[in-house]
Amino acid sequence: MTRVGTDVLVIGSGAGGATTAALLAEAGRTVTVVEEGPWIDPGAFEPFSLEEMARTYRHHGSSAALGVPPVAYAEGRCVGGSTEVNSGLWHRLPAELVEAWRRDYDIDEFTPDSLDRHAEALEAALSVRRLPGDLPPSSAVLARGAAALGWRSVEFARVFRYGPDGRAEKQTMARTMIPRAVAAGATILPGCRIDRLVTRPDGPGSRRVVAARGRRRHDDGSVGDLVIEADHVVVCCGAVQTPALLQRSGIRRGIGRGLKLHPTVKIAARFPDVLDHDDVPPYRVTEFSPAVAIGGSASRRGHVALALADSGVPFAGALADWERVFVYYAAIRSDAGGRVQALPGLRSPLVTYRLTDSDMSRLARGLVHLGELLLAAGATELYPSVTGGPVVRRVDDLGAWWDALTPARANLMTVHLTSTVRLGQDRTRTGADSFGSVWGHTNLRVNDASLVPDAPGVNPQAGVMTIAARNAEHFLATT
Amino acid sequence: MDVQAPETAVVTGAAGWLGQNLVRDLLADGRRVRGLVRTDEEAALLEVAGRAVETVVGDVRDPATLDRLFAGAAGATVFHAAAVIHPAGRTRELFDVNVGGTALVLDRARRAGVHRFVHVSSNSPFGFNPHPGHRFTEDSPYAPYLAYGRSKHEAELLVQQAHDRGDLATVIVRPPWFYGPHQPERQTRFLAAVRRGRFPIVGDGSQRRSMAYTGNLVHGLRRAEVAAAAPGRAYWIADPQPYELRAVLDTVRAALRAEGLAVTARQPRLPAVAGRVAVRVDTALQAAGRYVQPIHVLGELGETIACDVTRAVDELGYRPATTLLDGMRASIRWCLERGRAL
Numbered sequence: 001m002t003r004v005g006t007d008v009l010v011i012g013s014g015a016g017g018a019t020t021a022a023l024l025a026e027a028g029r030t031v032t033v034v035e036e037g038p039w040i041d042p043g044a045f046e047p048f049s050l051e052e053m054a055r056t057y058r059h060h061g062s063s064a065a066l067g068v069p070p071v072a073y074a075e076g077r078c079v080g081g082s083t084e085v086n087s088g089l090w091h092r093l094p095a096e097l098v099e100a101w102r103r104d105y106d107i108d109e110f111t112p113d114s115l116d117r118h119a120e121a122l123e124a125a126l127s128v129r130r131l132p133g134d135l136p137p138s139s140a141v142l143a144r145g146a147a148a149l150g151w152r153s154v155e156f157a158r159v160f161r162y163g164p165d166g167r168a169e170k171q172t173m174a175r176t177m178i179p180r181a182v183a184a185g186a187t188i189l190p191g192c193r194i195d196r197l198v199t200r201p202d203g204p205g206s207r208r209v210v211a212a213r214g215r216r217r218h219d220d221g222s223v224g225d226l227v228i229e230a231d232h233v234v235v236c237c238g239a240v241q242t243p244a245l246l247q248r249s250g251i252r253r254g255i256g257r258g259l260k261l262h263p264t265v266k267i268a269a270r271f272p273d274v275l276d277h278d279d280v281p282p283y284r285v286t287e288f289s290p291a292v293a294i295g296g297s298a299s300r301r302g303h304v305a306l307a308l309a310d311s312g313v314p315f316a317g318a319l320a321d322w323e324r325v326f327v328y329y330a331a332i333r334s335d336a337g338g339r340v341q342a343l344p345g346l347r348s349p350l351v352t353y354r355l356t357d358s359d360m361s362r363l364a365r366g367l368v369h370l371g372e373l374l375l376a377a378g379a380t381e382l383y384p385s386v387t388g389g390p391v392v393r394r395v396d397d398l399g400a401w402w403d404a405l406t407p408a409r410a411n412l413m414t415v416h417l418t419s420t421v422r423l424g425q426d427r428t429r430t431g432a433d434s435f436g437s438v439w440g441h442t443n444l445r446v447n448d449a450s451l452v453p454d455a456p457g458v459n460p461q462a463g464v465m466t467i468a469a470r471n472a473e474h475f476l477a478t479t
Numbered sequence: 480m481d482v483q484a485p486e487t488a489v490v491t492g493a494a495g496w497l498g499q500n501l502v503r504d505l506l507a508d509g510r511r512v513r514g515l516v517r518t519d520e521e522a523a524l525l526e527v528a529g530r531a532v533e534t535v536v537g538d539v540r541d542p543a544t545l546d547r548l549f550a551g552a553a554g555a556t557v558f559h560a561a562a563v564i565h566p567a568g569r570t571r572e573l574f575d576v577n578v579g580g581t582a583l584v585l586d587r588a589r590r591a592g593v594h595r596f597v598h599v600s601s602n603s604p605f606g607f608n609p610h611p612g613h614r615f616t617e618d619s620p621y622a623p624y625l626a627y628g629r630s631k632h633e634a635e636l637l638v639q640q641a642h643d644r645g646d647l648a649t650v651i652v653r654p655p656w657f658y659g660p661h662q663p664e665r666q667t668r669f670l671a672a673v674r675r676g677r678f679p680i681v682g683d684g685s686q687r688r689s690m691a692y693t694g695n696l697v698h699g700l701r702r703a704e705v706a707a708a709a710p711g712r713a714y715w716i717a718d719p720q721p722y723e724l725r726a727v728l729d730t731v732r733a734a735l736r737a738e739g740l741a742v743t744a745r746q747p748r749l750p751a752v753a754g755r756v757a758v759r760v761d762t763a764l765q766a767a768g769r770y771v772q773p774i775h776v777l778g779e780l781g782e783t784i785a786c787d788v789t790r791a792v793d794e795l796g797y798r799p800a801t802t803l804l805d806g807m808r809a810s811i812r813w814c815l816e817r818g819r820a821l
Contacts, residue, residue, distance in 0.1 A: 150590055288582065291633075357768045358629060361574030365582060372542050399541030402575055 001225045002216050006032035006187070009212055009230035011194050011245070014081020015461050016448030016468040017236030018177035019122075023472040025184035032228065033181065034192035034214070036237075037078035042174045056085050063240075065338055065353035065414075071263055072413040073351075075238055079190050080173035082238070083461060086415065087280035087298070088158040088170040090128045091458035092119050093466065094290060101453040105424030108434035109474075118469040119462060125180075126159045126171045136276040138296050138326050139283035141269075145377030151287035158282050159461075168279070191217035192226055197233060197249035199441070208442045209233045232479065234436075236448040236468070239417040240340055243450060244349035246421075246431075247342035251438060254431030256349075259338030260419040260455040262331040263355060263412050265367050265405070266297060268307035268315075269374045270381040274323045277301070285373060290333050290457035292366040294373060297327040310411040312387035328374060330366030331414075333457045334359045340420050355407070363412070364405040371398045385411040416460050421450035423467075435474040436467075447471050481705040485554050485594045487511045488704075491539055491584060492561030493532075494521035497599065497654075499661035500693040501558060501700060503528050515539060515548050515561060539580035549587040556704050557588045560599045562631070565665070565772045570626035570765050577630035581637055589646040595710065596647045597703045598638045602655040602689070603628035607782035611687050614721070614787035617713050625775070626765045635713070642711045650703040651713035652696075655784055659693025659806055660813035665772075667814055671821045673731045676745030681754040681781040684725030689717040689785045692806035695799035702795035714791040718799055718806075721785035727803070734807035740821060754781020 007030035010021045017033060025031040037056065045052035058077040065071045076082035095112035102110045122128075135143055135155065146153035159171040169175070182188060194214035202208035212233060216226040235242050243256035281296030288294070297303065307327040308315035318325055338353030355363075371382050371392055382392040387409040390400055421431035427439060436451055438444045447468045449460055456463050488505050492498045493514025502512050506529040513533045516522050522534035537544025539561045561580055566572040581598070588596050605615050606622035623632040635651055642649040658666065672678035691699075699716035703709050722730070728746065735742045757778035764771055791797035801809070814821055 149586075287586075357569065357571040357626065358574045358578070358633075361571055361579055364575065365579040368540070368542065368579070368583075395546065396543040399538055399543065402538075402540050402579070 001227065004032055004189075004226075004228045006030055006228065006230045008032070008232045008234065009034070009228050010234045010236055011212065012081060012236035012238065012241070012448060013079045013178060013188065014076060014173060014236065014238060014448065015083050015464045017234070018080065018083075018173035018181065019465045019468040020234050020236060020447045020472050021181040021186050022177040022184065023469060024476065025181045025186040027476045031181060031186040032189065032230070033186060034189045034194060034228070035079045036193040037076070037190065039079045039188075039190040040084065040174070042084070042172055043169070052085065059348070063351070065261070065351040067338070067352055067354040068407045069355065069410045069412055071261060071353055071355075073261065073417060074415055075240060075417070079178060079188060082415075083173045086459070086461065088160055088172070089280070089282065089459040090123070090157045090159055090462045091456075092116065093456055093463040094458065097290070097454070097456060101424075105422060105429055105453045106426040107424040107453070110434065115466050115470060118473070119466045122462070122465050122469060126176055127161045128157045128159050130155060130157050131160075131282050132162055135283065136279065136281065137273070138275045138299065139281035141271070141275070141326065141374070141377045142281060142283045142285055142294070142296060142328070145373035146285050146287070148376040149373060151285055151373065153283065153285040153287070155283050189216070194245060195248065197245070197444070199249065202442050206440060206442055209444050232443045232445070234445045234447050236446070239420045239449045240349060240351055242446055242448055243340045243420040244342040246438070247349075251441070254421070254427070254429070254439060256340040256420050257337070258419050258422060259340055259351070259353060259417065261334065261338065261353060261414040262293070262416045262455055262457070263334050263359060263363060264329050264331040264414055265363050265410065265412060266307050266310065266327055266329045266385040267367070267370055267374060268304060268311070268318065268325050268327050268383040269379040270318050270321065270325045271379055272324070275299075275326045277323065277326070288366075288369055291362060292369060293331045293457060294366070294370050295329060297329050299325070299327045303327055307385065308383050310385035310387070311383035311389050311391065313383065313389045313391055315383060318381060318383065328370055330363070330370040332359065332362040332366055333455050360405065360407060360410070363410065364402050367401050367405060368398050371401065387411060416455065418449045418452040418456070418460055419454055421446045422453045423451045424453065436471045445471070445475070480707040482707055484510070484705050485556055487513065487552065487555040488558060489513045489548060489552050489555050489593070490558045490560060491515040491548075493534070494525050495560060496661050496663055496666075497657065497693060497696065498560050499525070499528075500659060501560065501697050502532060504697045504701065506531055513548060513552065513555070515544070539584065540575055542583060545583055545587045549591040552591040552593060554592065554594050556594045557584070557596045558599070558700060559584050559596065562599065564627060565775070566770050568770060570768050570770050573626050573630040574633075577627075578633045578637070581634040585637060585641045585647065589641065593647065595704055596638065596641070596649045597700055598635070598649060598651045599700070600635050600651050600653045600713070601627070601631045602653060602784050602786065604632035604635055608687070608785055611685055611783045613783065614785050615715060616787050617715065617790050625761060626770070648710035650709040652700055652703050653713060653715050653786070654691040654696050654699075655689040655717050655786060657691040657693055657696055659810050661693070662810060662813070666810070667819050667821065670731065670735070670811060670814065673728055674735050674740060674742050674821055676743035676747065678728065679747045679749045679780070680725055680728065681749045681777070682751035684723060684728070686724050686781060686783045687721040687785040688724050688727060688783070689721040690727065690803065691717040692799070692801045692803070694801050694806070698799065699791060699795065699797050702791075702797050706795045708794040712794065714795060714797070715786035715788050716791055716797065717786055717788055718803060719788060722803060724780070730803045731807050734804055734811055735821070737804075737808055738811045738815065740811070751781050754778060
């Protein structure tokens with residue numbers, strides 16, 4: 001049995017948790033961060049490798065939201081959370097969405113200007129910048145195709161530092177916010193899973209968290225009970241685990257519904273020339289945003305093989321030529337919503353997501369747009385993530401994808417899960433107030449992707465960290 | 480004040496109900512038309528309209544088809560009339576054609592560098608009027624009705640975005656239920672049902688309905704093509720005033736008689752609740768992606784769908800000339816001339 005007492009308990013060490021911990025610790029609060037996954041030294045694994053997936057992802061990288069079709073997703077499970085395993089892409093929340101969310105969810109002090117102030121500070125701290133030098137070939141494909149079709153496109157920044165030798169180092173939470181938190185006196189406890197929060201009545205219609213209970217895996221491999229008593233608890237376990245923990249703790253109102261994600265289709269595209277494969281292209285096509293976003297995916301040999309296999313057609317020739325194959329994606333903003341439900345006796349919650357007809361149509365459109373772009377960029381063969389293909393070699397073949405992309409044949413994935421709690425003063429649509437305080441609780445907050453009210457249409461890391469920094473500042477000013 | 484219309488017009492949905500009327504009107508003015516049609520049969524039917532019509536056969540969702548449609552179309556006007564209203568069974572087709580097709584046509588039009596993009600929308604992005612005296616204006620808020628309404632709403636947003644970011648000079652035209660020659664089978668069945676006393680009034684029949692004679696609508700589209708004030712705007716285009724639904728049916732009966740047909744005076748009625756039940760059933764079916772046309776139509780029959788055409792009159796110089804009676808008579812004559820059983 002381990003007993004810990006702390007001022008602030010932060011559960012989860014990803015983009016939301018690490019940011020919260022660093023800002024609160026630097027303001028002089030006593031902060032303890034618990035993380036279910038292990039501490040992994042940054043750079044210990046080849047980025048996007050299978051070994052990395054096995055060690056740092058939940059379920060070794062293979063989770064799926066149930067529905068027809070199912071949507072595969074991935075979550076980090078290590079100190080630093082998904083920032084350790086993602087591509088480090090940095091997109092501020094689109095201003096028009098911030099405005100719409102403020103209106104729709106009645107969110108106090110939620111304006112593009114107020115968020116930009118936090119975003120700027122984070123960008124300076126994280127070293128958000130563009131790739132030095134010329135576009136790598138995999139990005140140049142997107143730029144070339146967009147130029148040929150007259151489509152808007154943009155090179156974007158990432159959270160990377162570049163050494164004098166040109167070596168790139170992703171500025172994950174384990175390299176940035178976690179060390180800052182530790183330097184300011186925070187305690188990081190890896191290998192700690194919180195199973196439930198214990199709450200007691202605290203005035204009329206209100207409860208407070210008195211303890212967090214869970215299990216701790218010690219360095220020697222032994223496992224023991226863990227109890228943490230804290231004045232304040234901030235849950236930052238991501239859009240799947242945060243609602244699951246709250247539900248297991250008996251907190252259900254407004255929690256776990258409204259899951260949003262970006263359903264994504266892919267194309268493995270073969271080119272006449274060899275492309276780079278070490279990195280994800282920091283370039284995207286915005287012509288059809290926010291409905292459809294187009295960009296490049298991790299394309300090491302294994303990724304190429306998986307993407308080719310998703311087409312369900314013979315691909316040995318393309319795989320043998322994998323250095324000339326790269327994987328590109330089209331991701332959509334979806335009309336559907338999903339649900340996270342903690343089930344008694346099971347460690348993992350049930351995640352369901354049912355795509356609408358309009359979503360399936362938008363995915364088909366994304367596939368056609370992406371195919372047209374890649375052909376315009378000189379691709380010779382396109383393998384879509386649709387079982388049975390068909391493989392496309394010229395523009396005349398593209399139209400067949402509309403009817404090919406059906407719920408039964410589409411192979412979809414996502415990495416952006418959000419919106420299972422949602423912030424705002426409209427209590428009928430949110431699980432937490434404008435600054436992440438869980439309704440009906442005096443000392444319980446959420447501060448992660450769960451709060452983002454709807455799918456942002458872009459990689460959410462910047463939005464999650466920006467909202468987390470904003471809420472941390474509010475916490476310090478009011479508590 | 481008008482701008483000069485270019486010689487060529489690109490018309491999608493050219494073999495459709497509206498498309499046939501529009502193409503003939505353009506040809507009569509000496510314009511050249513390049514029309515998108517779905518099949519060789521449709522192409523043959525359209526080509527009899529005149530020598531200045533050229534057809535492209537294919538699917539509006541198909542990039543290669545659209546490349547052919549827009550080859551050398553620089554400076555032309557685009558009339559985007561292709562859409563699905565009543566899909567065969569599943570709602571997915573509404574989004575594929577009405578949203579996906581519009582996105583692809585907008586992109587081709589931008590690349591070709593066209594004169595104007597006149598988009599045929601609908602009343603469905605606006606749902607039902609809150610009470611029978613209410614009229615939609617161009618400032619009414621979106622309230623899309625079911626899958627068709629959502630698909631046409633999303634298409635309007637794409638068209639407006641194309642204008643607002645400087646890609647194209649667009650004009651959105653919103654016609655309600657239209658009537659006139661070249662009508663599809665479902666409208667012929669409507670006339671026959673009224674004639675034989677089989678078309679029900681839901682409720683007391685005082686719900687209002689804006690309707691647009693195809694000739695009036697074509698006039699509105701042609702004004703949208705040239706009116707200087709039109710780019711970036713949306714317009715309701717309909718007959719000058721909405722009608723009570725019972726008056727529409729009375730006028731159809733009068734038109735049938737005027738064309739020499741015997742008409743039963745019987746008017747079946749359904750309680751208003753039947754319409755409300757149909758709306759619920761339709762909503763549940765469409766939530767599962769299913770579309771059943773008679774239920775959908777019944778659901779709309781109990782409601783008021785009425786618009787105000789003042790902005791079109793003021794800004795486009797829209798002057799609808801054909802009355803409901805004359806339009807219905809033209810529609811009936813068109814059926815009789817082609818031996819359609821009414």
